[in-house]
Amino acid sequence: MAHGSGTVLPKITDMTFLDMLRDATTRNDSLLCVGLDPEPTRFPESVRGEAHKIYDFCAAIVDATADLVCAFKPQIAYFAAHRAEDQLERLMQHMRCNAPHVPVILDAKRGDIGSTAEQYAKEAFERYGADAVTLSPFMGFDSIEPYLAYHGKGAFLLCRTSNPGGDDLQAQRLASVEGQPLLYEHVARQAQGPWNKNGQLGLVVGATYPQEIERVRALAPTLPLLIPGVGAQGGDAAATVRAGLRADGPIIVNSSRAVLYASGGADFAAAARNAAQATRAALNAARA
């Protein structure tokens, strides 16, 4: 264990989230984000079920893949469910020290009234020192605004998510808006336009729906797209890149379980590296 728990170390760079993303994408020649979704029942046999090993497991994955990724994405639920927020704090410190060039997106999917959003923003950016966070836009712009007060930090709004039920609301038509767009199209337009006051917004779009990625890209030509759904959810890596990547429109393609649990043995970190290498290569092969 490299560091004790407590306040997350300050950033050693003044780079914005977008600067860091561009730098890591180029430096590591990668569109791949490794998702950190630690589930102790899937840990290597020697530590299986041991929630106090969450930090050790994730730190080993970070060390094995830091030169292969454009971002890391810890999902906060996997830590909170095990009362392991202290281990997430230590992991954030570990990434800051050992992979300082890789931006970290805290997947929290927060959404609440402004005064509460201020607390969530403080949690993401001050407690954990994240470079970007995921948010639900369902409660409107005033629920997003507190995050934008942290200049240079990124905020990814759920737009067309990777799950089958995403259609239940996201594909509903907004009769009150001119042209009657679908809800997810409206989110994309708002994020590319009036809500993006300081250029901090991005969108979450599922790799499981490449046609919708293309549609979102048409409506939001320059926003960074965070695209989960390759790997365990079966999304097509090549179709994802073709639909989403533009010269001035970056993509971050997340894979969690397919990397983390590539092996259940003592070779888990080496297997994770191999899986990350293969996914990075598949994504790069589809780049124009």
Ligand SMILES: O=c1ccn([C@@H]2O[C@H](COP(=O)(O)O)[C@@H](O)[C@H]2O)c(=O)[nH]1
């Ligand atoms: O639309 C969405 C938004 C977020 N996620 C998150 O991404 C990872 C995916 O994990 P895999 O193991 O690669 O399937 C996970 O943390 C989700 O909460 C998503 O899948 N879809």
